[in-house]
Amino acid sequence: MISDGTGWTAEHSVNTALGQFEYCLVDLWDSRQIDDVDRLMEIVKQAAKEGALVIYTLADPSMAESVRKACEIWGIPSTDILGPITEAISSHIGVSPSGIPRGAAGGNVPLSEEYFQRIEAVEFTIKQDDGNLPKNLRKADIVLVGVSRTGKTPLSIYLAQKGYKVANVPIVNGVDLPRTLFEVDPEKVFALTINQHVLQAIRRARAKTLGFSDESRSNYAEMDHVREELEYAGKVFAQNPAWPVIEVTERAIEETAAVVLRLYHDRKNRCLMPRISKRY
Amino acid sequence: MISDGTGWTAEHSVNTALGQFEYCLVDLWDSRQIDDVDRLMEIVKQAAKEGALVIYTLADPSMAESVRKACEIWGIPSTDILGPITEAISSHIGVSPSGIPRGAAGGNVPLSEEYFQRIEAVEFTIKQDDGNLPKNLRKADIVLVGVSRTGKTPLSIYLAQKGYKVANVPIVNGVDLPRTLFEVDPEKVFALTINQHVLQAIRRARAKTLGFSDESRSNYAEMDHVREELEYAGKVFAQNPAWPVIEVTERAIEETAAVVLRLYHDRKNRCLMPRISKRY
Incomplete structure (x- = not known):
């Protein structure tokens, strides 16, 4: 290449x-x-x-x-x-190309509007990571909801790079979800789900990396616990039918991001095809 | 499209x-x-x-x-x-294509090695953002050093998505840099610099967004302060000649990332061309 x-x-x-x-x-x-x-x-x-x-x-x-x-x-x-x-x-x-190599981002250099928008989105998303500031959910463009290890963090970062402010809300069995989540526009909320066996394998790898050994966290990757937590998430999703439920099991982060953005723009535009005007 | x-x-x-x-x-x-x-x-x-x-x-x-x-x-x-x-x-x-659409990431789906590497890199980089944990600099693949608003955060996140663990160290005039920075392999440290007028404009926009009005932060975007801080950074860089100094002024994040990675791999491989083997 x-x-x-x-x-x-x-x-x-x-x-x-x-x-x-x-x-x-x-x-x-x-x-x-x-x-x-x-x-x-x-x-x-x-x-x-x-x-x-x-x-x-x-x-x-x-x-x-x-x-x-x-x-x-x-x-x-x-x-x-x-x-x-x-x-x-x-x-x-009917315009000749300049013949000058440019970065992939079009006009995405410092001081351009896109540059600021993207930086703001990335910084917002990092701060919001894992639902630390539920009161800020209103400011997010996209809210991701799912149990631990469904890939909320890498997905939100990927979307932030595209200029969207993303907030994550983790679902933990037995823990109440923040009230704000049910107050924001449900059209910007996306639920993530995953096959329980794949989730267990991911959590086992995670537990190993973190060196979990104490009793308090040991059920994190246990199949019963994983299944119960996914069932709890499923109930929450069923109670909020406006949230699309996206299966992440066999999808790369880019693929899930494409699904989220397609739904996001379909909902926003409600038209045949999203149209983007860009000045170069 | x-x-x-x-x-x-x-x-x-x-x-x-x-x-x-x-x-x-x-x-x-x-x-x-x-x-x-x-x-x-x-x-x-x-x-x-x-x-x-x-x-x-x-x-x-x-x-x-x-x-x-x-x-x-x-x-x-x-x-x-x-x-x-x-x-x-x-x-x-001499192999026929499958004819099945795939995501951009090749095999980058949950449970693949690449998936774990990338998630680990993104999570490490978010935690490290803005040098909060100087003792972890050793674990980073790439360390970015520069004054506030040189784009360390979005750059580090971009690199993290490519699977590199990145740590940021901010340079603030009058504040000592963490000792660890000088103990890590200088070949993984990259210094960022920017034109002072562009930096001032970015900081003004930033100050406006944050609603700075109090005296204590008001010099953040003042030209004298900006120049002094860039001069201080320049001195630090001169004292560490092994760190390449990368100009970000007219570069999109993707372009700066490409420069960093080219240097990173050149230094690592010291050969004509970096060679990557990939199994699909």
């Missing part, structure tokens, strides 16, 4: 594409912020030696052309990731 | 490509988790009506073929994002 920028586009696209090839062991090489032709040729030469496939994203058209030609000459397969999309956009809107 | 999965690949690629078209106002429509042909055709029809460009990522070859043909019939420009990469990988490794 050769990139003139952060390399996240190449990494992200290649990882997603590789998701379609199970049980394959793949060696990835990753060269980012490549901005001179000599370095570029060095990498292509190395790829030829190793019999590698070259996947590149280079904004400068002469750099992209250099790598394409070099790969052709040395007989290496190569694929341009962003070239086709950039060309399609260019001919659609 | 049409996607059968999370939609992050389309969003990410299109945002990056749009970074090359400055001062353009673009309307984006975003349809994720599309898994039936009827819904697909509805969206393509709507795109035709609006004169839109269709950018899609559909793992199921028959779905991809349907959208390609429909766009051809209705005369809509269209681009397949992942198709070409998937085909290139397939013919290179």
